Amino acid sequence: MVVLGLCAAADAYDEVVVFPKEKGVKIDRFFYDFKSPSAPWKFTQKGWAKTLLEEYGFNGIRTSIYGTGSKPAHPEPGVVLEEYYQGETKGLKLARKIRPNTIIFASKKLDNTQSFPDWTKGAKGVIPEKYAILVADYLEYMKGEGLEVDVLAIDNERRFNEGNIMPETHRDVVLELRRLTAERGLRMPKVVGHEDYAVGRHKWMETFDSLQSDTMDIFGAHYYPRARLLEKLKSDLAYAGDREKWHTELHWDSHGDPKATNDSMETAVCSFLALWDCVDQGMNGLMWWDFSPKKNRRNHLMHAASVPLVNAWPLKVIDPDGAETVDLNQLHTRAFLQGDTLTIYAINHDSAKEWKDLRFKLATGRIAGKIEGRQWSDGGPAEGNVGTIKPFMRGSFRVNLAPGTISVFSLNIKP
Template sequence: MNKIYILIITIFVFISCSKAEPDNDGISDIELNFTQFDVTLSSGEKSIGVIDNDNKHISLYDVKDPLEIVSVSYKFSEDVSIITPNPNTRIGKWEITEKFRLHSSESFEDYTVEIPDFEEPVYENQATISPLETFGTTVRYHMLDLNGDPDKAKEESTAFEAFSNQKMNGIRFPLYCGDAFGGHPEEGVVVEDVYAKPLKSLENAKAAYSGSEPFMIFVGIKVLTSNKNEYYPDWVSTDDDGIIPDKYAQLLVDFIAFMDKKGHTINAIAFDKESVRMSVDNFKISADSLRAKTARLGYVVPKIVAPELLDPQGDTSNGWMNELYDKGYQDRYDIFGNHYYQRDHTVAGFAKLKYEFDLAQSDRTRPQWATEPHWNNDSSIFRTESAFGVMFDHTDLGLDAFMWWGYPIEGSTTIKSPIMRSYSGAILGSIPIRMLDHDGEETFTNGKLHTRAYLRGNEVNVFLINVVNPNIAGIVPASYEDYAVGILDGFKIDGRVTVRQWQDDSVVGSEVEGEVILVDAIEEKQFLLDIPTGTFTQLTFKIKE
């Protein structure tokens, strides 16, 4: 019985195997192979694919860059019904290695197409950054100007945004001494109600501040008109609209005492603002009197900021700075501060600023303060050329502190606000480093690429302005693709480069906060970016040795 059972099983297995053999033969007869795979390059040359059907591999020789492939010609065996993806859909996106699948109704095969002669493109630097070539000075203070708007920080949340999140660390506080304001009606009297608004902003600012630098309070006279009776009270003025310098110094001492009782120390004072309302001789007397009185009363002797003129005068025979030095009064001021506006950002205007800056450094080293830079007019992108050209000029010489007129702490209805915040936050605590682009370093020629770089620790911030002023005829717009920027002095780029780029508000689809992308470095020493016409660009990245 057992023998019969074994025999039946043997016969059954033999019959089953015999039936399976024709199916195996049927599958092995299906051919899923490429018979041709060629590409045409942008140069017109062709690469004939070397097909290895045993290993399912195709080599395209003499192709240096897969993006140069402009067309594909291929054939395959009759059993192939479809290929995925279609090779033509990879044009413009072709990688060094591509995968394609040949399908039949019953099976499939995967092929690898490789470009063995690929060469990484070599880009010649169009701009270079040299971290070891520092110049100017480290920017220590970004102050909030209350002279234009005393309510700028009246809300605690706004003060926190400015003095905690944005790390602002000082206030430009208005001096309401003119009779039009009524803050100082007589000697020894300061009307507290007149100062209620700026005091509220100051208190909120100091409460929110948590920085490392001592909080700076800089007092500047508030001026409404050119009428002297409106910016100096009667008891400080002479009958012929002059000033009694010792009385004016007393007014300042009264204010210092008033603020001291409120718990605020005045660190710096500017006697005048823009128009020359105080002669050099009266300036000297006021400075001597202020210093003597504050020291005698035990207050911190404030630093004196001068000349605070409306536009620098340069080397002129009747210039205020020249007269100050000619008379030997140069030790009566401590900080070089001036109002240098967008209209001054010219070759001639900068020469005047530089002359006065150099004069300020001729007897001792003095910090430079940009006490009222502006972005005037509208928020058009081309305005950045002059607004930030002014800041480039200041930082080129050496900038210690700055305070924008009308600085936008919050809100972004136009590109103006986030651009001002972005630049200000980047330069605070930074020092300029040498950057040389293909147009050179000067920033006065309209329509050229204007660039500057700043270093803070191991962080680099770069600003590129590529705009065209529509009010100037004959400027040909320039646009740059794959603009190559290299890092020098043996440093390497640590990680990716953050690119934040703004276009004009009028451009459809433009982002008020700017478009942000990340760019990979090439061998840690170079990166590429596009700089279209009409853009303001910020680059941020880390460096390492």
């Protein structure tokens, strides 16, 4: 096992170069997901809520719109059964107390073929005029709780529900909802769509673009490590145009190897790369499914992958293997800048290759103080091996990257 530290000088070495002045799209939206298992109730533990909103700087929460078979909160038009929402509203009120500007993102809860109540549906899916009433009822209820909704998703993974909200239906629901909110004196949230299970399915965004409709304010996608459909993601994002672009359900799940678990290194690598695909394509909003305070390796790695990205700028990085993330066994590096704190990631998933004396260099500026490093490997501690590294010539440092490792380096930089 390789422990991080200062490496001996070498006559020749490959380099990783970070460009602090060449920035991508700032990640200015980072959400916690109440739709994850038991999340609202975990969140009501004040320590976890404060960690997320104060220490980590998360600035939004996704919460559920029910009316499903298992939670029939909307049994008829104009009726909301508040007992189904009490867990969420309690957590949201705590969030707004801790961070008053917390963004509330309400999203339709998925419950397979019982995702929408019968009174909102016809033979071909939801009836726009009726489903809009359910959403307006929800918005009115939330306003009565002192929790006006900022962002709204009227659908969630169409592949697995019966709503059949294709582009025309999406447009018609939103237009009717705008009318109802104006009629009831409610604020109309920004609309995020189309929130399907996979990008590019049925050319949804291409069709929506052809409608020339203004009924989507934010593009929202689900993009999974098991099926990183990068070209389809690029296509959808191109049709999204100048809208904000959010990944609204990042998952930490296995890829390829049937023996992989949520705690395996392969799962971690695939999850990092799926996240980076989205950041590379300019997505400014991110949210994990099941982001947890538990202290296993999965969650230590998930926190390490996420917290340095909150309100951070992605930076240009070059490394010996290039920027592509297709081959898992290449060297993968990324860098993010929060204020004057730079976080550099290095993934060496190749079980046979060790990068020795690899130099990490700033294209501009200098390193102030020591570098803190953390490295994970199979069989290593859940929190990773921790060490410090002295900078070399003020603007660089060198490390060994053992086979099958994920490394994170944190340092302060000055112009």
